Structures are given as structure tokens and as C-alpha cells.
Amino acid sequence: MISTYLGKVSKVISKREKISVVEISTKNEKALAINYDELTGEVKEGDFVYVNKTARLLNLGTGGYDFIVANLRYEKFDNIKKGHIMKLRYTPFQINLLTMEEEKSPYHKEFDKFRNLEGFPVIVGELHSMVAPAALVLKKLAPDVKITYIMTDGGALPLYFSNAIYELKKIGAIDNTITIGHAFGGDYECVNIYTALIASKEILNSDVAIVAMGPGIVGTGTKYGFSGVEQAHIIDAVNKMGGKPVLIPRISFKDARGRHQGISHHTVxxxxxxxxSCVITFPSMDSEKEELVKRQINSNTVFSRFDIRFINACDTAKYLEEAGFYVTTMGRSYEEEKEFFNACGAAAIYVASELLN
Known part of the structure; x- marks a missing residue:
């Protein structure tokens, strides 16, 4: 279940708010490791640390990083904050946070006043790599729009693991972040998707919410065994609360796995x-690719329950370049997976033109 080792911090590679990347040395090897400063304290060169290397041993997609679980420099580490809601509950790393809903929060009473989202647009994506292009295109088309990113716990749990969100916040492409479930580290914390949607519209006065998991999706190669199934619950939640969900379909023509060719089986x-139901925004594509996607749509009756839109989103590349933002998905660039990223742009274009006027 877990593999740990004791090593020495031989070099601090980089630091930003709440997260550090370090080099760990042992007698036999050197490895890169992540230190979450709020969980295990600030790390310095020369520290002896216990490190979790489980994901690296299994060759999983953590970017090749190990994770520091304890720093021997601290006889005691105390970082208790306000709030009594526990995330990572009943694990050695359970943490207390002040969620927006709880009684000691200044926003507590606002949740009982809620009645309806009144058409509040919510862009729903499966992969974390969908967030940046959707937000950047939306801000380009509607510079004054206020965007809240709601990060679920389907992938990485600490929001500050995401380089993309750090950069998007820095340039103002995302205005606020909310982490829900066992995800943590957002500007605000909420217990679930329902209260996060309420908070986005009623408390943060956002114009749009983008909902997607953090980096790293769980998949098993089976029909239902992937963490992206959460999108169904999110779409239903948005509708139940009176919002307008817009789904970014997962599209690929470079993925070697046949089940992800054209429209991914995950989306289906x-x-x-x-x-x-919801709106699903497909980008206009080269004729051969678009014909394949339309055949997939026409051959599966499930699509008849949804509002399918094909949108010219070829300017997505230009908007990303103007923002100076380099995007990848599964290690593939815009040029390699332009339909994937244009689908994100299509959702933003639809929201900007149809739901924000």
C-alpha cells in the first residue's frame, strides 16, 4: 500500500507559496520530491525527511515526484487554523479547515437564503488541462467576467500542486478558487458541489464557474472505473440548482488508445x-475528423438527450498564444491535440456569446 524511505534534502529546486520542490539523496539514488509547506513545514537543504515513493515505484503520473511525509528537523509541527471541518478524514494527514458553510464562517447564513442559481453558467470539464484554455478564452472574449474555479477531489487533492492554477491566478484569468470534498488549498473551502455553486454565485458574485478535478485522473480501462464519472453528478447538480451546465467533451485524435479516439468513451x-441534460460544445474540425465525430454522435442515441453545438473555435490557439500560456494534455501540446483544446475554447465561446449577454 505504501513505500517510504529516509533521505536527505540535497537541494531546494524551487519554492512558491505553500509548495517546494526538492532533491532527495540517499546512498543509492537521487529523486525529486514535493513538500507541502503547510502540512510538513518549511524544508531546507540538509533536512532529513521521510518520503513516500509509492507512485514513482508504480510509474504513475505524478510527474515523477516523491512526497515528503515528515521532516525530522521538527520535534513538533503545529499549523492548526480556524475551522472544524476535517479533510483527509481519519488518515494520518487529516487537516482542519474553515469551510464557507460552517457556523463560525462569516458566510454561514448566506447558504440558507439561497433559492436558485437563475441560469448561472457552469462549464464542466473532465481533465484539469481543460481549465486553462476555457478560462483564458473566456477572459479574452469577456475581460470583465468574474470566474471561479471549483476543484473537485477526483484528482490531486492539494490545489497548490497545480502550476496552471497558480499562473492563471497570477495573471487574473481566474478570480477565485474553491476546493470541495477532500480537495483543499483553494481561496475558499466548501463541503460539496452544491454549496460551492451557491458560494460562487451568491457570495463571490462570479459570472461563471468552471468545475473540474485537480491534476491526475484515475482510470482503469473499464467503462465506469474512472474518477471523471463525477461530471454526471456535477451536471445534474447544476441543473437541480437552476444553473446552466456546459460540458466540454473529451476529444482526441492522437491518443493511442482506441477508446479515446474521436469522442472519448469517458464522455459517452x-x-x-x-x-x-446540458449543452455540449464541439469545435469545428477538419472534415474527416468532424465526420468521424458526427458519426459517433449519430450512431449513439444517448446524444439525442443533449443540446449539441458545433462552434468555430479556431481562434483558441491565438488567444492562448496572446496570453503567453503553454498548455498540454497527457503530455501533448496544442499542435498535437488542437481539437481537445478547441473543445475547451468552444465552451468558453458559447458561454460568452449565449449566456453572458
């Missing part, structure tokens, strides 16, 4: 699991 499964 999510649609099958939805009780309600």
Missing part, C-alpha cells in the same frame, strides 16, 4: 449516467 459514459 458520463452522458449515459446523467439524469438531466
Amino acid at each position: 459514459t458520463v452522458l449515459e449516467l446523467c439524469y438531466s
Whole structure:
């Protein structure tokens, strides 16, 4: 279940708010490791630390990083904050946080006043790599729009693991972040998707919310065994609360796995699991690719329950370049997966033109 080792911090590679990347040395090897400063304290060169190397041993997609679990420099580490809601509950790393809903929060009473999202637009994505292009295109088309990113716990749990969100916040492409479930580290914390949607509209006065998991999706190669199934619940939640969900379909023509060619089987499964409907924004594509996607749509009756839109989103590349933002998904660039990123741009274009006027 877990593999740990004791090593020495031989070099601090980089530091930013709440997260450090360091080099760990042992007798046999050197490895890169992540230190979450709020969980295990500030790390310095020469520190002896216990490190979790489980994901690296299994060759999993953590960027090749190990994770520091304890620093021997601290006889005691105390970083208790306000709030009594526990995340990572009943694990050695359970942490207390002040969620927006709890009684000692200044926002507590606002949640009981809520009645309806009144058409509040919510862009729903499966992968974390969908957030940046959607936000950047939306801000380009509607510079004054206020965007809240809601990060679920389907992938990475600490928001500050995400380089993309750090950069998006820095340039003002995202205005606020909320982490829900067992995800943590957002500007605000909420217990679930329902209260996060309420907080986005009623408390933070956002114009749009973008909902997606943090970096790293869980997949098993089976129909239902992936953490992206959460999108069905999110779409239904948005509809139940009176919002307007817009789904970014997962599209690929470079993924070697046949189940992800054209429209990913993940997107199809999510649609099958939805009780309600939403808008799905497909980008216009080269004729051969678009014909394949349309054949997939026409051959599966599940799509008949949804509002399918094909949108010219070829300017997505220009908007990303103007923002100076380099995007990848599964290690592939815009040029390699332009339909994937244009689908994100299409959602932003639809929201900007149809739902924000």
C-alpha cells in the first residue's frame, strides 16, 4: 500500500507559496520530491525527511515526484487554523479547515437564503488541462467576467500542486478558487458541489464557474472505473440548482488508445449516467475528423438527450498564444491535440456569446 524511505534534502529546486520542490539523496539514488509547506513545514537543504515513493515505484503520473511525509528537523509541527471541518478524514494527514458553510464562517447564513442559481453558467470539464484554455478564452472574449474555479477531489487533492492554477491566478484569468470534498488549498473551502455553486454565485458574485478535478485522473480501462464519472453528478447538480451546465467533451485524435479516439468513451459514459441534460460544445474540425465525430454522435442515441453545438473555435490557439500560456494534455501540446483544446475554447465561446449577454 505504501513505500517510504529516509533521505536527505540535497537541494531546494524551487519554492512558491505553500509548495517546494526538492532533491532527495540517499546512498543509492537521487529523486525529486514535493513538500507541502503547510502540512510538513518549511524544508531546507540538509533536512532529513521521510518520503513516500509509492507512485514513482508504480510509474504513475505524478510527474515523477516523491512526497515528503515528515521532516525530522521538527520535534513538533503545529499549523492548526480556524475551522472544524476535517479533510483527509481519519488518515494520518487529516487537516482542519474553515469551510464557507460552517457556523463560525462569516458566510454561514448566506447558504440558507439561497433559492436558485437563475441560469448561472457552469462549464464542466473532465481533465484539469481543460481549465486553462476555457478560462483564458473566456477572459479574452469577456475581460470583465468574474470566474471561479471549483476543484473537485477526483484528482490531486492539494490545489497548490497545480502550476496552471497558480499562473492563471497570477495573471487574473481566474478570480477565485474553491476546493470541495477532500480537495483543499483553494481561496475558499466548501463541503460539496452544491454549496460551492451557491458560494460562487451568491457570495463571490462570479459570472461563471468552471468545475473540474485537480491534476491526475484515475482510470482503469473499464467503462465506469474512472474518477471523471463525477461530471454526471456535477451536471445534474447544476441543473437541480437552476444553473446552466456546459460540458466540454473529451476529444482526441492522437491518443493511442482506441477508446479515446474521436469522442472519448469517458464522455459517452458520463452522458449515459446523467439524469438531466446540458449543452455540449464541439469545435469545428477538419472534415474527416468532424465526420468521424458526427458519426459517433449519430450512431449513439444517448446524444439525442443533449443540446449539441458545433462552434468555430479556431481562434483558441491565438488567444492562448496572446496570453503567453503553454498548455498540454497527457503530455501533448496544442499542435498535437488542437481539437481537445478547441473543445475547451468552444465552451468558453458559447458561454460568452449565449449566456453572458
